[in-house]
Amino acid sequence: xxxxxxxxxxxGISIYTITTIPYERATYLWQAGKxxxxxxxRNALPSWMNLFLPKKLPETxxxxxxxxxxxxxxxxxxxxxTMSKVIMELTFNYEYDDFPSEINLFYSSKFTSTPPQLxxxxxxxxxxxxxxxxxxxxxxxxxxxxNDEELAKTLINHIREKLGEEPEYGITTExxxxxxxxxxxxKKETVSPLKGKYRMAIEGMLFEKDSDVNxxxxxxxxxxxxxxxxxxxxxxxxxxxxxxxxxxxxxxxxALSIAVLQMIIAATSAWFGGRVDFILQRLTExxxxxxxxxxxxxxxxxxxxNIWTMLLVIVALSIFGSGVKTYRAVFLQVKxxxxxxAARSYGASSLRIIFLYIIPKxxxxxxxxxxxxxxDFVFLEAALAILGLGDPVAPTWGKIIDDAFxxxxxxxxxxxxxxxxxxxxxxxxxxxxxxxxSLDKIFNPRLKEV
Amino acid sequence: xxxxxxxxxxxxxxxxxxxxxxIFGKTVYVKALDGVSFDLxxxxxxxxxxxxxxxxxxxxxTILGLExxxxxxxxxDGREIVNSDKKxxxxxxxxxxxxxxxxxGALPPFxxxxxxxxxxxxxxxxxxxxxxxxxYKALTEVRLTPVEDFLNKYPHMLSGGQQQRxxxxxxxxxxPKLIIADEPVSMLDASVRIEILxxxxxxxxxHDISIIYITHDLSTTRYFSEWIFVMxxxxxxxxxxxxxxxxxxxxxxxxxxxxxxxxxxxRNRFIIRELPPGEPPSLIDPPKGCRFHPxxxxxxKGLCDEKEPPEIEYEKDHFVSCWLYVQER
Numbered sequence: 139x140x141x142x143x144x145x146x147x148x149x150g151i152s153i154y155t156i157t158t159i160p161y162e163r164a165t166y167l168w169q170a171g172k173x174x175x176x177x178x179x180r181n182a183l184p185s186w187m188n189l190f191l192p193k194k195l196p197e198t199x200x201x202x203x204x205x206x207x208x209x210x211x212x213x214x215x216x217x218x219x220t221m222s223k224v225i226m227e228l229t230f231n232y233e234y235d236d237f238p239s240e241i242n243l244f245y246s247s248k249f250t251s252t253p254p255q256l257x258x259x260x261x262x263x264x265x266x267x268x269x270x271x272x273x274x275x276x277x278x279x280x281x282x283x284x285n286d287e288e289l290a291k292t293l294i295n296h297i298r299e300k301l302g303e304e305p306e307y308g309i310t311t312e313x314x315x316x317x318x319x320x321x322x323x324x325k326k327e328t329v330s331p332l333k334g335k336y337r338m339a340i341e342g343m344l345f346e347k348d349s350d351v352n353x354x355x356x357x358x359x360x361x362x363x364x365x366x367x368x369x370x371x372x373x374x375x376x377x378x379x380x381x382x383x384x385x386x387x388x389x390x391x392x393a394l395s396i397a398v399l400q401m402i403i404a405a406t407s408a409w410f411g412g413r414v415d416f417i418l419q420r421l422t423e424x425x426x427x428x429x430x431x432x433x434x435x436x437x438x439x440x441x442x443x444n445i446w447t448m449l450l451v452i453v454a455l456s457i458f459g460s461g462v463k464t465y466r467a468v469f470l471q472v473k474x475x476x477x478x479x480a481a482r483s484y485g486a487s488s489l490r491i492i493f494l495y496i497i498p499k500x501x502x503x504x505x506x507x508x509x510x511x512x513x514d515f516v517f518l519e520a521a522l523a524i525l526g527l528g529d530p531v532a533p534t535w536g537k538i539i540d541d542a543f544x545x546x547x548x549x550x551x552x553x554x555x556x557x558x559x560x561x562x563x564x565x566x567x568x569x570x571x572x573x574x575x576s577l578d579k580i581f582n583p584r585l586k587e588v
Numbered sequence: 589x590x591x592x593x594x595x596x597x598x599x600x601x602x603x604x605x606x607x608x609x610x611i612f613g614k615t616v617y618v619k620a621l622d623g624v625s626f627d628l629x630x631x632x633x634x635x636x637x638x639x640x641x642x643x644x645x646x647x648x649x650t651i652l653g654l655e656x657x658x659x660x661x662x663x664x665d666g667r668e669i670v671n672s673d674k675k676x677x678x679x680x681x682x683x684x685x686x687x688x689x690x691x692x693g694a695l696p697p698f699x700x701x702x703x704x705x706x707x708x709x710x711x712x713x714x715x716x717x718x719x720x721x722x723x724y725k726a727l728t729e730v731r732l733t734p735v736e737d738f739l740n741k742y743p744h745m746l747s748g749g750q751q752q753r754x755x756x757x758x759x760x761x762x763x764p765k766l767i768i769a770d771e772p773v774s775m776l777d778a779s780v781r782i783e784i785l786x787x788x789x790x791x792x793x794x795h796d797i798s799i800i801y802i803t804h805d806l807s808t809t810r811y812f813s814e815w816i817f818v819m820x821x822x823x824x825x826x827x828x829x830x831x832x833x834x835x836x837x838x839x840x841x842x843x844x845x846x847x848x849x850x851x852x853x854x855r856n857r858f859i860i861r862e863l864p865p866g867e868p869p870s871l872i873d874p875p876k877g878c879r880f881h882p883x884x885x886x887x888x889k890g891l892c893d894e895k896e897p898p899e900i901e902y903e904k905d906h907f908v909s910c911w912l913y914v915q916e917r
Contacts, residue, residue, distance in 0.1 A: 476693040480755075483652050484708035484762065485681035494707075498698045 141572025144565055152383035164380045168372065168533040175371035179239045181552050182362035196234035196359040201338075203228070204246075204352040212352075220347045224254070226340040228355045232263075233333050237312045240358040241283040247275040247351040249344075254351045256342035260315055263334025268293070268315075275351060284311050297323060366554050368538070369545045377533035378558055384445065384534050385516045385566060392452055392515035397508045399457040401500075404465030405492045408473055418462070425458035438527035445519070445529035452518065465500070472499045502581040510574035513567035520563055535559035595765060595798050596628040596651070601660035603643075603650050607872070618871045620646040621657070622822040630765070633792060633799040635809035635830070637845065638819035641868055644802045647819070648768045651800065652684055653677065665765070682712055685759030685797075687769040687788075691751035691776070695743040701727075701754055702739040708762050726757040729791060749780035753787070760791060767792075770802045785811050807849050810834060818842045821869050821879040828906040838908040840884045878911065886912055 159167075167174060179198055188194055203212045209229040216222040247254050258270040258281065270289055273281055283289065293314035297305060300319060307326045309317075316336075322328040338355055365374035407418040437443070437451055472478070473496065481495050522528050523536025524543060542548075542555040603621040608614075620643045628634055636644050649655045651662060653669065662669040669680055688694040695704055705726060709719045727735045730753040743751055752772060759767055769788065773781040789812055792799050801813055809816055809830060816833045818826040818841065826839040837843045866883045869875050875882050881892040891911050899909045 476688045476690055477696045479649070479654055480686055480688060480694050480758070481696075481707070482654055483681065483684065483686040484758075485678055485711050486707070487711075490711065495696060499696070501698075 139576070141569050141574075141576060144569030145573060148382055148386060148566060148569060151379060152386055155379040156383055159376065159379065161380070164376055164533055165531045167376050168380075169531070170370045170372050175367075175373070176242075176244070177356055178367050178371040178373060179358035179360065179362055180367065180371050181369055181550075181555075182239070182358075182360055182367045184364055184366040184554055184558075185361040186364070187361060187554070193235035194233070195236050195361045196232070196238050196357070197361055198359040199230050199232075199238075199357040200354065201228040201230060202352070202354040204354070214344070214350075220345065222344045222349075224256075224340075224342045224344055224351060226342075226353060228338040228340075228353075230336055230357070231334070232316065232331065232336050232357075234331065234359075236360055237310075237316050237331055238357045239312070239360050240356075241312055241315065242356045242358070243281040243283060243338075244354040244356065245273070245275055245280065245351065246278045247349070248277075249275075249346050249349045252345040252349075254342055254344045254349055256340050256351065256353075259339040259341070261337040261339060262315075263332055263336060266319075267339075268296075283315075286311060290314065365558055368541055368555060374538060374555070374558060377538050378535070378562060380533045381535035381538070381559065381562065384532060385519065385563075388445065388449055388519050389512040389514075389516035389566070389570075392449055392456075392518075393508055393512045395453050396456045396459070397461065397504060397511070399453070400459060400461035401465050401497055401504070402492070403457060404462045405469050405496045407462070408466045408469035409488060409492050409496065418458075419466070422458045422462045425455075426460055426463075430455055434522070435525065435527060438522060442530060443527075445532045445534070448519070448522065448529065452515070465504075468500050468503075469496055472496050475499075505581055506574045506578035508574075509570055509577055512570045516563065516566050520559075535563055593629045594627050595630045595665060597626070597661070597663040598651070599625050599661040599663070601625070601647075601650060601662065602658045603646055603655055604658045616872050619822050619874060620871060621650060622874070624660070624822075624824055626817060626824060626827060628766070628798050628800065630798055631792070631796045632815065633789075633801055633813035634815045634817055635813040636800060636802045636817050636819060637804060637806055637809065639804060639845075639868055641871070642819045643822040643871075644804075644819055645770055648770045648800060648802050651766075652686055652768055653680065678712070682762045683765045685762070685764040685767040687752075687755055687759050687767060687772045689771040689775055691748055691755050692743060694755050695751060695758075697743055700740050700742055701732075701746075704743075704754060705758055705761055708758060712762060722761055726761045729760065729794075730754070730757045730787060732757070748776050749784060752776060752780075752784050756784070756788060756791070760795070760797075763795065764797065766798045766800070768800045768802070771804070772801075773808065774803070774805065781808065782811065788812070806834075806845055818845065821874055822871060823879065823909070825880070825910070826906075826908045828908075832903070832906055836906075838902055838906070838913060839880075839910050840886050840912075841880050878909075888912075 177198065177200055183195065185197060201207060201210050203210055203226050210227070212224070212226045214222050214224050243258065245256075253275045256273045256275065258273065260268045260270050270283065271281060271286065290309070290311045293311065294305065294309050297309065297314065297319060301321065301324065303324055305324045309323070313323075313329060316331040317323045317329050318332045322330060340353060342351060344351065363373055363375055365378050367373055403418055403422075407415045433455060434451065438448065441447075443451065478491060478495055481491055486495065519528065519534065520536030520539065523534055524540045526540060528534060528536050528540065536559070538559040539556060542552065545552075547553070547555040601621055601624045602619070604617040604619050606615050606617055609616060624647060626634075636647065638644050646655065650657050657670055660670070664680060664683065667676060667680075669676070672680070699707070702723060705723045706719055709722065714722070723739070724735050727733070727738060732738045732750060732753050738746075738750075743754070746754065756772075772788065773784050776784060785808060788799065791797065799813070801809070803809065806816075813830055816828060816830050817824050818833075818839060820841050826833065826837070826842045833842065834846065837846050869879055869882065875893070877891070877893045877895055878884070878887070878897050881887045884892065887893065888911055897909045897911045898914065899907050900914060902908050902913050
């Protein structure tokens with residue numbers, strides 16, 4: 139029952155994913171081109187982590203003057219013939235216990251020859267006001283506040299003058315802009331953000347008649363969404379969601395087609411006997427002595443495989459596997475059953491006997507092991523992805539682990555990045571294992587007592 | 589014996605299985621059938637009796653075409669069956685039915701009764717409407733009624749007797765002319781044996797079918813057949829009408845078989861039956877001369893162990909292969 143429940147949940151996720159996010163969209167998002175993810179924080183924890191942590195981690199705050207939003211005002215005052223003055227205020231409440239991970243200001247402007255100019259101010263809840271920068275705008279661009287080293291120097295100097303002491307660590311722009319400016323700021327262990335209403339005030343000049351400017355302030359948090367983000371700011375949820383139908387269909391297709399093909403080969407071998415049997419069995423033995431994984435890796439290295447061609451290769455390499463031997467042993471017994479003789483006596487063809495008389499006899503006994511073998515292939519796909527041999531495009535669980543591994547997630551403490559896909563992998567394996575075991579009890583009741 | 593009444597003739601039918609002994613050993617043969625000849629008339633039943641391993645079952649399987657004979661002829665309805673083309677073989681398969689020993693094993697466990705009966709007709713391209721009619725007719729004939737109750741049952745839901753009725757219905761469904769029944773009742777309860785046999789007999793009379801009834805149990809043959817053929821070590825040693833053979837067996841082996849039938853009579857309790865001593869002979873290396881001679885109490889030294897006895901017609905329709913009855917030796 140638990141097995142069915144788990145699998146139903148996974149199937150539900152798959153259906154939801156396929157219907158809401160088309161595959162093309164998912165692969166497009168996952169390739170992270172054209173800055174689609176710029177508004178997401180890097181390496182953010184999933185937001186439900188806040189439930190377990192003593193400190194409340196910040197979520198991402200986005201304020202955009204192009205959209206109607208609370209806390210955003212934009213006033214354009216014309217003066218002179220063509221010029222106008224623009225005043226924009228972006229206000230937000232900051233009630234978190236930790237600093238944002240990054241602060242960026244994106245802008246877009248409209249002009250023909252003379253670009254608009256802006257001056258950016260930062261107002262803390264206690265009323266202190268800093269000038270951040272004077273900007274001469276291009277058509278589309280960003281002011282990466284976190285990366286502004288000059289600003290960082292200015293802010294640190296300000297702290298040094300105010301407190302008369304040297305801070306013991308490298309204060310970043312985010313800390314300087316959000317921290318309480320008392321003794322606590324000097325030590326890394328004690329520094330904490332000042333809660334309350336922050337304001338970014340922007341004043342500027344537009345020099346042309348049809349000129350316009352819009353800004354978007356992004357205060358990146360440290361938590362994001364249900365699954366968090368990776369080093370490329372991608373929402374891990376997309377790959378986790380899309381990994382589900384891919385893993386399920388990959389595992390089930392592989393398990394089913396390998397079992398069916400192996401059975402057909404074994405039945406042919408057992409039924410015809412003689413030379414056919416000899417050839418098929420020798421082929422199987424040769425194939426069994428060849429190392430599966432190295433060959434697969436070799437093929438995957440030479441031909442960059444997408445996930446479905448990889449499935450084909452896996453099936454092709456596995457059909458002459460050990461299953462052929464086991465099935466053949468059973469079929470040799472089945473072949474001698476009186477009902478097979480009866481079928482021959484009323485003229486059933488070999489093909490008919492193989493498919494309608496021999497294979498159905500053992501189907502119920504192999505269904506459980508078939509179900510149990512599904513996770514093997516799910517894991518195989520993940521393993522290949524971790525080895526860097528997976529589908530370069532498809533977002534899969536294995537890909538996430540691969541990315542996490544190459545970005546050193548575990549050294550940097552991004553445990554969720556590895557644990558989320560691993561959890562889903564384990565869940566899948568568990569679901570199929572439980573289902574397989576209970577099916578085994580139903581289909582092979584004689585094994586119950588053992 | 590009017591020729592046109594003959595349905596099946598076997599002429600010197602041999603089935604040798606080859607076995608290789610050891611890795612470099614030479615090939616030896618198990619002579620399961622070693623020259624079997626007989627004629628079977630339409631609508632008649634033959635009982636084929638003999639001890640285990642004498643080749644009865646092999647004979648049945650060879651006639652059905654399940655085994656390729658090593659040599660010899662099978663002529664069915666005037667047509668040569670051995671090595672015939674596919675078309676004739678398909679026709680021949682429709683003319684023969686097979687009733688096996690183990691009814692449960694003879695039915696595919698994963699098919700319903702309906703499907704089981706349909707299979708031979710699907711293979712032989714009987715159209716769908718007629719299939720339905722024939723299934724109803726066949727099940728009614730084997731008295732599995734009401735038919736609807738049985739159509740969707742699986743073999744394991746039926747009793748042994750019912751299973752065997754399904755097997756008989758399946759053998760009959762293509763309207764065959766010959767049925768080979770290989771010990772059809774030996775795995776059934778004693779209580780249903782006679783029922784199944786009388787059913788077979790009734791169907792035989794109804795459809796004018798010939799039956800080869802293979803058994804090791806002489807006591808059931810008189811219910812059933814017109815003829816008894818006694819087999820020993822791959823050969824038929826005596827052929828006779830049932831009554832004649834039961835009353836007056838000629839071959840020492842037939843005599844021994846008859847003597848072995850237990851007779852439930854209190855007076856018999858102290859009688860020790862005289863059974864032929866020794867074991868059935870090896871079929872790989874059968875005794876020279878008459879194959880029964882090592883166990884025979886009447887053997888003639890220098891003859892029985894040297895030359896194979898010819899088949900002679902001792903009385904009308906009563907054939908025997910034994911030196912004892914050959915006048916000019």
